[in-house]
Amino acid sequence: MTMEKGGNNNHQHQPFEVSIDTADSKCFDDDGRLKRTGNKWTASAHIITAVIGSGVLSLAWAIAQLGWVAGPAMMILFSFVTYYTSTLLSVCYRTGDQLNGKRNYTYTDAVRAYLGGFKYKICGVVQYANLFGVAIGYTIAASISMMAIKRSNCFHSSGGKNPCHMNGNLYMISFGIVEIFFSQIPDFDQLWWLSTLAAVMSFTYSTIGLGLGVGKVIENKGIKGSLTGITVGTVTETQKVWRSFQALGNIAFAYSYSMILIEIQDTIKSPPSESKTMKKATLISVIVTTIFYMLCGCFGYAAFGDISPGNLLTGFGFYNPFWLLDIANAAIVIHLVGAYQVYCQPLYSVVEKTAAEKFPDSDFVNKDIEIPIPCVASPLKINLFRLVWRTIFVIITTIISMLLPFFNDIVGLIGAVGFWPLTVYFPVEMYIVQMKIPKWSTKWICLHMLSAACLVISLAAAAGSVAGVIADLGVYKPFHAMY
Structure with a gap:
């Protein structure tokens, strides 16, 4: 065979x-x-690295738009939908039998196996566009945190007299240079240590944000905010609607990881079946992230009320406790270095696999150059095509980030565009085929009702985010973003 x-x-x-x-x-x-050597804990580390990302920082702002009732309710709803559809998707890792069926190595492989060529092409476009967008969002978020460290130290040294304005482009370029280096890690199997480090960092800055939020509530001697969120008057009726929709996109982005679930599942050893292990990893990850999200988002809103910032950590000022904020922002940057790589691996892989198929005899595409390293047993292996293509990819995402440095709007748009097709529609459709669910049966109808409801939410969130981007572009000069 x-x-x-x-x-x-x-x-x-x-x-x-x-x-x-x-x-x-x-x-x-x-x-x-x-x-394969992965287990529920390594898979959980990959998921937490992907999920508890920069999205957590915008949740207080999202709850501020929706209020104490709708805000937490939508977070619980998104967590349930994400967990449920992820369990459906995990069943689709193998076509047929869960122990001996044919493996699907990537999300798009699974779509092609279950749904055919046309939907496979559509899925590929949506997935890789979404991953591309995530890379842009993470570059913007990392630069904001790097600038926050610089500004807090500037404020501290000047006693608050220097406004410490700075251009974000230098920090985006710096982040891009680091990503060029780490992008040479070939695949998920060799990313486990970076994922674990990134997961630890995500807990670090989320915990600091939570602690500062609790401290702010105690300092205020009360809880801020209202049942319905930011009031009309503070913003116009139109702004209230668009920002509420955009908040849905931000929450969706915070839970977004389905597009790399199959790739993560492909690192898990068996027996037991990969789907059983992945369901456990998904449950662990979603429970942990939801608890963190609820605490950070709710305490952030309780601390700042209707004026909750788009990035939670920027709301605490820059002067005191400046060292704690520096630690939190440094943790964000380290986390985003790892999360960028976790999200981009599927995109890297499909380009390199396609190139290898198109040019099987090309040394440039297929040959690894071994570079001996002193005091290290194994030589460093460099693939020229991987080096050139991944470097170009990072440069492009960095330039676009410099052109559109709108963190909240970009995050909301990415979350909205990717949520319905990748988190709901394709997993539901593949699960129906895998489990041979009869058309018009009760389960078939319920699954399609879930899909339709999530489509409405995604469209609303996308509309709100686009409106935000258009408003920002009206007052923005490219490459001249000052903070």
């Missing part, structure tokens, strides 16, 4: 002949690839 050789789950390899004995050995999985 023909199998693929190699340990990199996301890379194209030349087929070679292996026997059943080899495939079933201690070294290889059933598809001839090196044994």
Whole structure:
């Protein structure tokens, strides 16, 4: 039987002949690839790295637009929908039997296997556009945190006399340079340490934001905010509507990770079946993130009320406690370095796999150059195509970030565009095919009602975010963003 050789789950390899004995050995999985070693904890680390990202910082602002009733309710709703549809998607990792069926290595592989060519192409466009957008959003968020560190130190040294205005472009370029270096990590299997570090960092800054929020509530001697959120008068009726819609997009972005779920699941060892392990990892991750989100978002709103900032950590000022805010913002930057790579791996993989198929005899595309490193047993392997293509990708995302540095609007738009198709529609449709659910049965109707409701939410959120971007562009000069 023909199998693929190699340990990199996301890379194209030349087929070679292996026997059943080899495939079933201690070294290889059933598809001839090196044994996967992931478990519910490593998968949870990947998910938490992807989920508890910069989106947590905008949740206080989102709740401020919706109020004490609708804000937390929508967060609970999004967490439930994300968990439920993720369990549906995890069942689709293997086509057919959950232990011995054909593996789908990527999200788009699964769509092609279950839904066919046309929907596969649509899914690919939506998924990779969304991942591209996430890279832009994370570049913007990282630059904001780097500038916050610089400004807090500037305020401290000048005693608050210097306004400390600065241009964000330098910080976006700095983040891009770091990402060029880390983008040379080949695939998910070799990202586990970066994911673990990023997950720790996400807890660090979320905990600091939560602690500062609690402290602010105590300082205020009361809870701010209202049942319906920011009032008409503070903003116009039109602004209230658009900002409420945009808040939905921000919450959706905060829970967004379905587009990389299959890729994460492809790192999990079996038995038990990968879907069982992934369901446990998803439950752990969604519970942890929802608790953090509720605490950070609600205490942030309780601290600032209707004037909750788009980035929670910028609301506490820059002078005191400046060192604690520096730690939190540094943790955000470190986390985003890892999260950027976790999100971009599927996009990197599809381009490199396609190039290997188109140019199988090209040394530029397929050959690894080994560079010996002193005191290190294994040489560094550099692939020229990977080096050039990933570097160009990072440069492009950095330039677009410099052109559109609108954190809240970009986050809301990315969340809105990706939520319905990637988190709801495709998982629901694939699950129906996998489980052979009869058309017009009760379960079939309920699943499509869920999909339709989420489509309405996504359209509303996208409209609100687009309105925000248009408003920002009206007063913005490209490459001259001053903070």
